[in-house]
Amino acid sequence: MAFTDPKSTTSAGPLIEVKDVTCGYADRVILSKVNLSLARGKVIALIGSSGGGKTTLLRLLTRQLRPMTGQVLFDGHDLAPMNQDQLYAQRRRMGMLFQFGALFTDLSVFENVAFPLREHTQLSEAMIRDLVLMKLNAVGLRGSRDLMPNEISGGMARRVALARAIALDPDLVLYDEPFAGLDPISLGVTARLIRDLNDALGLTSVIVTHDLHETFTIADHVVMVANGGIVAQGTPDELRESRDPLVHQFVNAEADGPVRFHQPAVPVRTDFGLPEAEETA
Numbered sequence: 001m002a003f004t005d006p007k008s009t010t011s012a013g014p015l016i017e018v019k020d021v022t023c024g025y026a027d028r029v030i031l032s033k034v035n036l037s038l039a040r041g042k043v044i045a046l047i048g049s050s051g052g053g054k055t056t057l058l059r060l061l062t063r064q065l066r067p068m069t070g071q072v073l074f075d076g077h078d079l080a081p082m083n084q085d086q087l088y089a090q091r092r093r094m095g096m097l098f099q100f101g102a103l104f105t106d107l108s109v110f111e112n113v114a115f116p117l118r119e120h121t122q123l124s125e126a127m128i129r130d131l132v133l134m135k136l137n138a139v140g141l142r143g144s145r146d147l148m149p150n151e152i153s154g155g156m157a158r159r160v161a162l163a164r165a166i167a168l169d170p171d172l173v174l175y176d177e178p179f180a181g182l183d184p185i186s187l188g189v190t191a192r193l194i195r196d197l198n199d200a201l202g203l204t205s206v207i208v209t210h211d212l213h214e215t216f217t218i219a220d221h222v223v224m225v226a227n228g229g230i231v232a233q234g235t236p237d238e239l240r241e242s243r244d245p246l247v248h249q250f251v252n253a254e255a256d257g258p259v260r261f262h263q264p265a266v267p268v269r270t271d272f273g274l275p276e277a278e279e280t281a
């Protein structure tokens, strides 16, 4: 593949294009013939019930998982044929915040954010210090730089993880369940921060989440993953107003709909050894 500058943009089109991708684990297909286009500068949410394939879709975008068929283009570059060096060059353009944003417990807040800079750059100590303090300032934690992870709250830890995810000035940030386990206030703060950082730093953000309420307040585009593919996508308002029964049930958190609350079972009376109910006239 002939490109030298990993930041070289082949098109002004979408940052990510998933083209006709089928993927899964071993022989098991999880997503089938998926097409998805993620526009630059937007906050995109991936929603859908557990096991639907949201995280699998996220793994495709970083080539932690390769498609069985189809292509994933990042900034116009097909990820599949890249060698290790080319892939790492592209991954440096992707910040990631995984479930619960786990911090290194034996490193200070400062060192947690400095970690990717030390790993991936040859910057001087002075440069690293300035960059780390800028990132910590962006998440409101410049004053907490010397604390250890066990000395800060869960919401603060999530913000440190966010600062670490943006340490290398990525183009894309991927968040897997960034709100999991947060109290409502921290949840709101984290959501707002994701939106603000996205806009201030010119990022594109992809969020896998179950917190629809918060997500719908900050997302530009929502993609619902279910039944082996993308069943709906649009603005939060478009999804809220969707007449598709599956989308309606999910977005409105209704217990019954196409996804049934009661799974098929023998009649209740049979299980409890009760006589058949008498017909009422």
Ligand SMILES: Nc1ncnc2c1ncn2[C@@H]1O[C@H](COP(=O)(O)OP(=O)(O)OP(=O)(O)O)[C@@H](O)[C@H]1O
Pocket: 025, 030, 048, 049, 050, 051, 052, 053, 054, 055, 056, 057
């Ligand atoms: N590493 C793996 N190996 C094999 N199967 C996997 C692996 N990871 C996920 N799966 C399976 O793929 C399917 C989709 O899982 P995935 O984690 O993508 O769903 P999800 O929508 O992110 O779910 P959740 O909301 O619960 O995180 C599930 O049936 C899961 O068991």
